[in-house]
Amino acid sequence: MAAPARKMVCEPQPFGQNLLKNTSPYGLSHKTPPPEAERSEFPPEGPPRFQAEGNYTDWTTGVERLPEDRSGIPPGAVVCYLPQYSWFTLEQRVDLKAERISDDLMDKSQPDIEIQDWYETTQVHEYIYQLHVKLLAADGQTVISEYSVQPKEDRSNYSHTWKEVSHVFTGYGPGVRYILFSHRVKNMFMNEFYPTLVTGSSVIVKPTKF
Template identity: 65%
Template sequence: MSDNEWKRRCQNEWNITGISMPDSVDWKFVYEAKPLGRNLLKNPAPHGVTHDSPPPEPELTGVPRDEPPRSEPEGDYTGWTTSVEDLPYDTSGIPPGVVVCYMPQFSWFTLEQKIDLKAEGLWDELLDDQPDILIQDRYEESQLHESIYQLHVKLLGGDGQTVISEHTVSPTEDLSTYSHTWKEVSHVFSGYGKGVRFVHFLHRLKNKYMVEFFPTLVTGSSVIVKPT
């Protein structure tokens, strides 16, 4: 099949109008990559859970384990870059002279990905037409703390460093009721300007260790490009 035929396939399948489709683009690669309308994040559910079911209740034994405190939940983090930030103990409410056997140790667990939009099959002219970029995420309402989730998404230029647009979410949880559901976070980037070639997706989850490990889980993360 000729490159012009691959280009016509792309044009017809995605109903592309008013956007330049130059012959210099490898249209067979674009067609097979199918970059429009699909999730460009790799491994969007690293904890092996889905938002179609309620978050799993932790199976706790109440027995201290003879091992160092954990700070990272179990999961398959293929495709993600991860890091852990242990937070200092909060001793502000402990009176002088009081002996404390166990205190909660909180930590932030960060997962991030940088998406190369051209490597995923998008081309310069389409990206400079500023298609909508849809962001979606779901985190577990673990209620371990009033702040258990943060999201920071950046649209980057061709050097992979210059920030063209960004969106940050840092919600505060209501600890007065226990619902233990998935909370959805979403955002649509539009009209952000020309030059976007990468998307940097980062979210942070707060975990707690006290005798046992208490995680905050995440699932259904997505980055989707849709031409307007």
């Protein structure tokens, strides 16, 4: 009796695919303008908010409340209310081996790693966005290469659009096993909540060229 023919199953390769999950936690796209905030007739009741409502599945999040900025207030002046700022962090760690990208490929070929992100230019402050991306070794701690940026916003002209941030890692050396993607946005609460939103985050390992 002849042995049954073997079926070959070819798994799709992750090259050129976004390795981040849940890349638009607010359900928005950078291809359409960010939504204009709707302000209520009366200030909402309750404690201040420090993060926007969203679906943060697959993200590790954190909130850092910032101290009130009293600079520029003359002595003796009565201040009824000051804006309250917070940094909101969203972070993901990509395990390259779990994504079917071999150690041998990362060590010998070192394919380009493209990073892209989009944030909303809310103009609530000069600095409303930070991006930190690290290429990590097998221990998950040792940094082989990293990229950080904190753009300064031009507040002289009103703008409410999406702004792109991107970077390409090349020639980073052997040993990369994880990619740590972390971005922070600044939110403001002053009678009402003024968030800064992000969308379209991506980490893409490019196909190796032979």
